[in-house]
Amino acid sequence: MSTKPAVNGAHKAAIRQENEEQILAAAERVFADFGFKGATTARIAETANVPKANVHYYFSTKEALYRRIMEDVCDHWLEAAMTFDNSADPALILRGYIEAKMDLSRLRPYGSRLWAHEIIRGAKFSSEYISTTVKSWLDSRVVAIRGWIAEGKMDDIEPYTLMYMIFATTQHYADFGRQIEIFNNDKPLTDA
Incomplete structure (x- = not known):
């Protein structure tokens, strides 16, 4: 054989x-x-x-390639939130998620910038993906956060706003990478 x-x-x-x-x-x-x-x-x-x-x-087409990249970028972000499934401690979960998102901003800044440009331009190619896959994922994280609040494990905050703030903060480092370098005396973002 x-x-x-x-x-x-x-x-x-x-x-x-x-x-x-x-x-x-x-x-x-x-x-x-x-x-x-x-x-x-x-x-x-x-x-x-x-x-x-x-x-x-x-x-097959430029659009197929673009859509594949958009979904790949977002899929990595969604994978970063697997920390929600790895612990019962909200502080550990959120810390792990934020660290993973920061790593993605540092290691894949172009993906974050591409996502930002797509959204700013009206999400022409990603609206369906956002309204299905991403929305479902976000809603499941909000349910978890509301559970922690109900159990007294964290302060009573608006879960969607918390997630938006995490998105904004972590992606800022990639989307405004040059600004960060200028503020850091021409040094890029590191994991330190």
Whole structure:
């Protein structure tokens, strides 16, 4: 029995994943810098250091690529909130969530900027995703916070406002990265 086809298949899958990740990283930056209208697949290919045909091979349209990045950025943010499922202590949960969001702002600033630009422009490509996936996720976190308040584990605050403040604070470091660098004497945000 030969293992060559399985090895070739695994190798091809690894190459595909590597190429997609390279294109996605480049596209995230290009879309963040130029917006959907200003970004071109040629510029994305150039930034990814791949032929333009590869961009079209892996992603059928510029819009499909854009939507994939938008959902990927948000999915990482939603994963950061897994801390809500890991403890019964609101202080530990919120600290872990804020730390994870800060790490994402530091490690993926272009994703945060892209998200901000999309929302500022009216959420043309992400309204449905926000009104379904993100809204459902947010509502579930609000239920948890209300439970902690009812149990006397935290002060009586408006849960949605708390979450909005966490979003605003953590994403500020990415969305206004240059301002942070200026305030920090040209030093970027670190995990210190």
